[in-house]
Amino acid sequence: MASFREFSRTESWGSEAWKALCKVRETTPLVQCITNFVSMDIMANSLLAAGASPAMVHAIEEILEFTSLSSALCINIGTLSPDWIFSMKAAAIRANECQKPWVLDPVGVGATRFRTEKCIELINLKPCVIRGNASEIMAVVGASIAPTKGVDSTRSSTDALEAAKELARAAQTVVAVSGAVDLVTDGKRVLGVSNGVALMQRITATGCAVTALIAAFVSVNPNRVLESTAIALALFGLAGELGAEKASGPASLRMHLIDALHMLDEASVMNRVRIAQL
Ligand SMILES: Nc1ncnc2c1ncn2[C@@H]1O[C@H](COP(=O)(O)OP(=O)(O)OP(=O)(O)O)[C@@H](O)[C@H]1O
Numbered sequence: 001m002a003s004f005r006e007f008s009r010t011e012s013w014g015s016e017a018w019k020a021l022c023k024v025r026e027t028t029p030l031v032q033c034i035t036n037f038v039s040m041d042i043m044a045n046s047l048l049a050a051g052a053s054p055a056m057v058h059a060i061e062e063i064l065e066f067t068s069l070s071s072a073l074c075i076n077i078g079t080l081s082p083d084w085i086f087s088m089k090a091a092a093i094r095a096n097e098c099q100k101p102w103v104l105d106p107v108g109v110g111a112t113r114f115r116t117e118k119c120i121e122l123i124n125l126k127p128c129v130i131r132g133n134a135s136e137i138m139a140v141v142g143a144s145i146a147p148t149k150g151v152d153s154t155r156s157s158t159d160a161l162e163a164a165k166e167l168a169r170a171a172q173t174v175v176a177v178s179g180a181v182d183l184v185t186d187g188k189r190v191l192g193v194s195n196g197v198a199l200m201q202r203i204t205a206t207g208c209a210v211t212a213l214i215a216a217f218v219s220v221n222p223n224r225v226l227e228s229t230a231i232a233l234a235l236f237g238l239a240g241e242l243g244a245e246k247a248s249g250p251a252s253l254r255m256h257l258i259d260a261l262h263m264l265d266e267a268s269v270m271n272r273v274r275i276a277q278l
């Protein structure tokens with residue numbers, strides 16, 4: 001893998017990230033989330049803290065109207081059940097018809113046949129971004145030699161880079177693998193994001209929350225899907241770093257991370273966003 005030489009040259013990424021955050025704050029994109037029961041609270045609060053507007057809407061009767069109104073859609077299969085699949089697919093199709101970006105979080109894919117099958121069916125509906133942990137991304141492409149045990153990763157993001165590229169090319173989408181260094185690829189280019197703290201893995205659904213932020217950031221810059229995905233990961237990671245300065249464990253980190261996301265200012269974004277083209 002290429003070196004992380006550009007991590008020190010943060011200026012242009014910092015300024016693009018700050019502009020993107022200002023755009024989210026100014027335009028408050030409405031992000032429809034069809035997500036798991038565990039993540040609903042942290043996802044909605046993370047979207048609000050970043051300046052977006054969350055709505056957890058999943059009844060099939062509401063999809064046609066609501067997805068048309070939304071700026072972006074986030075679909076997460078964490079607590080999958082057969083009746084929700086209809087809503088997920090209908091919303092994905094509606095988002096495509098309305099040219100709204102939709103992103104997929106393949107939580108726990110590979111753990112059971114049902115989950116894997118439904119996840120592949122959703123990928124066939126063309127999400128513009130798929131964000132998962134390393135085990136999940138490897139399971140999607142069937143490349144896993146250490147199958148997904150549950151919702152947490154057993155692999156590092158760098159283990160999953162080749163799988164991520166393969167998936168990005170096959171599904172013609174952007175794939176993000178979260179981890180110590182988040183990797184974002186469209187199958188050709190690879191961006192690395194080195195913001196974040198390891199303790200974020202000890203708070204449930206931080207990955208789910210950042211996937212929803214990706215939806216918000218892509219919606220305000222739809223022609224820069226790869227870059228917007230990296231920026232959302234960097235800002236969430238930076239909020240984790242700032243929050244960790246005040247936290248004493250996972251529960252207080254959750255609170256301080258959300259506060260830090262709300263308080264992000266130009267100086268910290270300009271100086272501390274760490275994105276590099278690898
Ligand atoms: N070792 C690490 N160091 C720094 N940041 C990390 C590390 N591991 C994960 N993160 C960050 O934590 C967040 C969640 O990533 P993670 O890979 O844990 O997602 P996930 O497994 O899908 O989580 P969940 O399913 O609980 O939502 C991301 O913003 C990621 O960048």
Ligand SMILES: Cc1ncsc1CCO
Nearest residue numbers: 036038078079107151205
């Ligand atoms: C713990 C858990 N179980 C299903 S979804 C979820 C949230 C983290 O992915």
Ligand SMILES: [Mg+2]
Nearest residue numbers: 107133207208
């Ligand atoms: Mg996850």
